[in-house]
Amino acid sequence: MFSVLAVSTTRVIRAAVYLLFVMILMAGFYFMMGYNFLAGVQLMVYSGGIAVLIVIAVLLVHHIEHRVERLSAFEYLWKGAVVLAGMVLTLVSLRQFSFRRLEGAEHATVADVGERLLATGRGGYILPFEVISVLLLAVMVAAIVIAKGESENARNHD
Amino acid sequence: MYDIVAVATIVFFVGVFGFLTRKNLISLLISIELMLNAVVVNFVAFNKYLYPGRLDGYIFSLFVIAVAAAEVALAIALIIALYRLDNSIEADDMDSLQG
Numbered sequence: 500m501f502s503v504l505a506v507s508t509t510r511v512i513r514a515a516v517y518l519l520f521v522m523i524l525m526a527g528f529y530f531m532m533g534y535n536f537l538a539g540v541q542l543m544v545y546s547g548g549i550a551v552l553i554v555i556a557v558l559l560v561h562h563i564e565h566r567v568e569r570l571s572a573f574e575y576l577w578k579g580a581v582v583l584a585g586m587v588l589t590l591v592s593l594r595q596f597s598f599r600r601l602e603g604a605e606h607a608t609v610a611d612v613g614e615r616l617l618a619t620g621r622g623g624y625i626l627p628f629e630v631i632s633v634l635l636l637a638v639m640v641a642a643i644v645i646a647k648g649e650s651e652n653a654r655n656h657d
Numbered sequence: 658m659y660d661i662v663a664v665a666t667i668v669f670f671v672g673v674f675g676f677l678t679r680k681n682l683i684s685l686l687i688s689i690e691l692m693l694n695a696v697v698v699n700f701v702a703f704n705k706y707l708y709p710g711r712l713d714g715y716i717f718s719l720f721v722i723a724v725a726a727a728e729v730a731l732a733i734a735l736i737i738a739l740y741r742l743d744n745s746i747e748a749d750d751m752d753s754l755q756g
Binding site for chain 2: 518525529533560583590598611645
């Protein structure tokens with residue numbers, strides 16, 4: 500899988516591109532499950548936004564041929580063993596749990612999602628929705644302040 | 658169902674592995690993204706196959722995606738600011754907050 504490549508390649512720019520592939524494959528899962536709107540959101544936000552943002556950051560702070568240094572083989576080995584143990588444990592316990600699978604409910608349309616997202620009654624998600632929008636605004640302002648204010652400070656220092 | 662959750666598990670643990678073994682801040686960010694994405698796929702799979710009439714997992718995954726986007730924007734702003742400061746993005750070099 501591409502995810503293994505994304506964490507094992509030595510060039511950061513290639514890791515970012517592998518991450519992009521992983522995102523697109525995940526969007527394929529959503530299409531398989533019939534959630535088209537979610538797949539679209541995934542494609543736009545993850546592959547369109549986040550992956551491109553990471554690629555731009557890599558290009559800004561790295562030389563294109565820059566390679567990260569590797570850890571020792573011993574460290575790779577024991578960390579890999581720990582992670583593998585956790586993965587096997589999770590998969591085995593997942594196998595033993597029997598899910599009661601429900602079939603055949605209606606497909607969720609975008610209108611359903613929108614109404615549920617803006618519902619104020621029981622089970623409505625209007626409050627998290629508003630909180631998320633405020634969070635996004637705050638993050639945008641903070642990102643601009645952090646990325647810009649530091650350089651002003653540095654200039655004052657010099 | 659099992660297949661999708663198993664793939665998500667594998668991707669999650671690959672992300673954990675990357676988080677443990679990488680030293681580079683951007684690589685750490687990529688690993689975090691892998692983990693978040695695996696969790697989102699789990700949300701959607703459970704919603705689809707166990708509670709198909711409800712939309713909670715769907716809406717939760719929308720929120721998680723929004724938070725992930727915000728997190729990446731902020732993290733990249735921080736990385737660029739730190740790079741300006743230190744000329745390095747290796748996690749081991751980050752000591753400017755130590756007294």
